[in-house]
Amino acid sequence: MVKITLKQRLFFNDAISMDDIENNYTLDEKYEKEFEIKGKTELELKQLITLINKFINKSLRIPAFESFHFGYKIPQISCGDFDFLKINKTNVVNIEFKDISLANTGDFERIKNKLLYQLKIRNNLLSIFNREVISIGFILNKTDLYFYRLEEDQLNEINTTDILSFLTRSATDFSISMLSDVLNRESLxxxxxxxxxxxxxxxxxxxxxxxxxxxxxxxxxxxxxxxxxxxxxxxxxxxxxxxxxxxxxxxxxxxxxxxxxxxxxxxxxxxxxxxxxxxxxxxxxxxxxxxxxxxxxxxxxxxxxxxxxxxxxxxxxxxxxxxxxxxxxxxxxxxxxxxxxxxxxxxxxxxxxxxx
Missing domain, CATH: 3.40.50.300 (P-loop containing nucleotide triphosphate hydrolases)
Structure with a gap:
């Protein structure tokens, strides 16, 4: 739903806050309603902030998180929303969030399977960009962070070094200001x-x-x-x-x-x-x-x-x-x-x- 630009803010390596997100986003023109931080959106934003702050002391934090899309939903397509989407010049990095901090112990595999299904759907849709699609699942369990990459229809665990590499492997594509101009029902x-x-x-x-x-x-x-x-x-x-x-x-x-x-x-x-x-x-x-x-x-x-x-x-x-x-x-x-x-x-x- 919004494009978040943190390049200037990331020159300082102190932790990102909710205020930083609220002060640095642009609403996609296809959406008439203002962006509201509440309910499910607030939980996902907290997970987004956790993700960014995991890399806040890394030298590559700026190219990794300087500009990305959060909560984008394709109009007229009931596929849910894209939690984190970064469009680079030669690749697209999609990260789907799951917070299981309050879930039962036995729910981990069920949630992983749900994540796998969602990533496969998103991966198919993102082929519209005609560049490499990197689909990642991010599961948060209180203070523990787990990352998985979709490869050959299965989830393989990866580490934070891999995440940073995927996000910075190619320069950010700033030519796409409104995601809905490319990722929409008509073009798909x-x-x-x-x-x-x-x-x-x-x-x-x-x-x-x-x-x-x-x-x-x-x-x-x-x-x-x-x-x-x-x-x-x-x-x-x-x-x-x-x-x-x-x-x-x-x-x-x-x-x-x-x-x-x-x-x-x-x-x-x-x-x-x-x-x-x-x-x-x-x-x-x-x-x-x-x-x-x-x-x-x-x-x-x-x-x-x-x-x-x-x-x-x-x-x-x-x-x-x-x-x-x-x-x-x-x-x-x-x-x-x-x-x-x-x-x-x-x-x-x-x-x-x-x-x-």
């Missing part, structure tokens, strides 16, 4: 199609609108559903999340992506749900929609459904109504047409009339 364009296997492992977060659509569909109180939107609105993300949910419920689920995406098939072939594309490896009739008629399923999700013909839509209806427990979800882009604008309008209207 989160999709299983463009973010690889991380999306299958559910390392993504949904907007309120996407979650609302999912909540309506998972009840399956209708035979047919439509999910529609323009490019970059997260339609495919909704499709994959629905496939995950229905598969976890024990429903035989197929996600049919109507394009020639061999890599997509390879990435998701061994997951709980089955993925078909127009050129899925190993299929007897590649490149043809008719492959769906060979499958048994409870839920069929068709992504890029604007590519269907009216004949295929009618055939799909007959297929769905062969069994009482079958459902179909059509996902399409209302801005894209495969052949002509006129035909595209006809197909989309046919789909909507069909579902109604």
């Amino acid at each position: 364009n989160i999709s299983p199609i463009n973010s690889g296997s991380t999306s299958v492992d559910k390392l993504y977060d949904l907007t309120d609108q996407q979650q609302g659509a999912i909540n309506k569909i998972i009840k399956l109180d209708s035979r047919y559903y439509i999910v529609k939107g323009g490019a970059g609105t997260g339609k495919s993300l909704v499709a994959f999340e629905l496939a995950n949910i229905f598969s976890e419920q024990g429903k035989n689920t197929i996600l049919f992506f109507l394009a020639q995406e061999n890599k997509l098939y390879e990435q998701y072939d061994r997951k709980l749900f089955k993925v078909l594309t127009l050129s899925s490896n190993g299929d007897d009739i590649p490149g043809r929609f008719e492959k769906i008629y060979q499958e048994d399923f409870n839920v069929l999700i068709i992504d890029e459904a604007q590519r269907l013909t009216t004949k295929q839509i009618d055939r799909t209806k007959r297929l769905i109504e062969e069994k009482d427990d079958r459902h179909c979800i059509f996902v399409f882009d209302y801005e894209q047409n495969m052949v002509s604008d006129e035909e595209g309008i006809i197909i989309k209207q046919y789909l909507e009339d069909f579902v109604d």
Whole structure:
């Protein structure tokens, strides 16, 4: 939420205080509310101060903490906030805080696992900067400090020398004044199609609108559903999340992506749900929609459904109504047409009339 600049203050090596933070921050313009130090924010700020003061007598304290972001939350993405984020010219250092001073003794591993999950999500999102991402977990237990780095999907313990090295390995990038100009929902364009296997492992977060659509569909109180939107609105993300949910419920689920995406098939072939594309490896009739008629399923999700013909839509209806427990979800882009604008309008209207 705020950018904290401590360069001038760090010329003196006496301990940083809460007043120093309050007097040296800039609010991100995307946030209308003033920054308030209270509740959870106050606890995290105290941990931030503990972190900085750990290095207050080090000669590299200025380049390490001269400018960083605290408590940043990506607008319209429910992924929590970034406790500490330092943008350097060749790397990005993300440090997530956990204070277990009041936790039970047996909670340490549980909190480490939660930290691992959060760091994996943040690590994926921060790839937008196109530079090395260094993800660190900082656990505070009263006077004891523990640091872990995310490496190959696991947490490895590191020391304070490592922390200082990561923070100062590259010069601070002062060209990014407002983090929201770079790290926002529009620039991320989160999709299983463009973010690889991380999306299958559910390392993504949904907007309120996407979650609302999912909540309506998972009840399956209708035979047919439509999910529609323009490019970059997260339609495919909704499709994959629905496939995950229905598969976890024990429903035989197929996600049919109507394009020639061999890599997509390879990435998701061994997951709980089955993925078909127009050129899925190993299929007897590649490149043809008719492959769906060979499958048994409870839920069929068709992504890029604007590519269907009216004949295929009618055939799909007959297929769905062969069994009482079958459902179909059509996902399409209302801005894209495969052949002509006129035909595209006809197909989309046919789909909507069909579902109604």
